[in-house]
Amino acid sequence: MKQRSLSETRFDRRPKATKRQRFLSEMDAVIPWARLMVLVDPVQPKRGGKGGRKAFSAETMLRIHFMQQWFALSDPAMEEALHDVLVMRLFAGLDAGDDLIPDESSILRFRHRLEAHGVADQLLTEVNAVLVEQGLMLKAGTIVDATLIHAPSSTKNSSGQRDPEMHQTKKGNNWYFGCKAHIGTDADSGLTHSVVVTPANINDVTQAHALLHGEEHQAFGDAGYQGVEKREEHQGSATQWHVAMRPGKRRSLPDTPLGRLINQIEQAKARIRAKVEHPFRVIKRQFGYLKTRYRGLAKNRAQIVTLFALSNLFQARRRLILAGEVCP
Incomplete structure (x- = not known):
């Protein structure tokens, strides 16, 4: 985990976890990140040898993409939320002290790459494979x-x-x-x-x-x-x-x-x-x-399939946590 900036450590004194924090913590625990990254990492470009604009990691962009679905946020609204909401930055693995925040164009291009490669269907298939292995389907x-x-x-x-x-x-x-x-x-x-x-x-x-x-x-x-x-x-x-x-x-x-x-x-x-x-x-x-x-239909279908994949994990989250299915 990255070291957090001094500007954010003061929030550690907050005595009560918010509903959003609890929700993101539960979903972070049950999403099979390692298995999903095998599907997503190939579609996210890497920074070339000549440098250029920073390319955010595929996991960071996928986490942001999922938060868009959970909180019904447009691309511009998602960018603003990352600037405004600490728990969202932490879930995405960003630190406002030393990281750039993905702008709405980066978020949009990542979504388009997922749509072009049919990743939504692959995500649903992989999530269901985990649920079958756990005896939940x-x-x-x-x-x-x-x-x-x-x-x-x-x-x-x-x-x-x-x-x-x-x-x-x-x-x-x-x-x-x-x-x-x-x-x-x-x-x-x-x-x-x-x-x-x-x-x-x-x-x-x-x-x-x-x-x-x-x-x-x-x-x-x-x-x-x-x-x-x-x-x-x-x-x-x-x-x-x-x-x-x-x-x-x-x-x-x-x-x-x-x-x-x-x-x-x-x-x-x-x-x-x-x-x-x-x-x-x-x-x-x-x-x-x-x-x-x-x-x-194509763009909306990709979003709808992703939503149902995430709804499966949401419905099964307590059983997955009890079963010890805590994924990195």
Whole structure:
């Protein structure tokens, strides 16, 4: 650990750890940094023999990138936070006394390099490999679901148009403009193993096959996945689907022994499906991801996949710490 500047040591007298400090400490303990750096280090340029502008380490930039996701910060806001917030500088491994602070351009270029090399998917795969090794993801069953992510609908931009890769859709009596995040989660732990991002008007059932990892015996979905087992891409699959009954049909069940039995079965399926809502709650409520930040599906998909990888570690953090999975 670097020696801290004298200007920062006075904060050591603060008697109480803040919520942000506790959160960053927990996440620092459970993120498999060494394994992730194998994926990230090759995409971060090193300082050449002729000198030039300082190149920040890949680990520092990855730590900053993760803080952007956790605290819903834009590139300029992330730069300002590094100047203003001591605990963020410490988490990134920076010391204001002798280090430069990455500016918003450096943060943006690092994010673009991650997107260009498809690192977000690799991060999710590596995080899940750690969870499987720790026995936290069993892969015997999968729950599938989707959530709408709003996109800015304003046309006050250089093109005078809304994002052409987003779309509007109607849910209930309301119209939404944006994209849709489809996920497949482990039926036992509720941890996400598959992510697909589409325009908002894409039907959930069309993406169901892409959310299965191929090893599950059972799959669960809400009423939006009715007829999934009849689709061509699922023919010959040994996976058994358990899809919710449509609400109107369920409300019309007769008050008979058979009707009550069917209703109890639907309640049991709903209790299993409830676990798929946990990752959505984490990225929307804990991480504050309520609206897309970038134009185009590719950039937003990279961010969404990273968010679900981080949500897996957040959901499993206490079990990982108890198991002694403290990674450098």
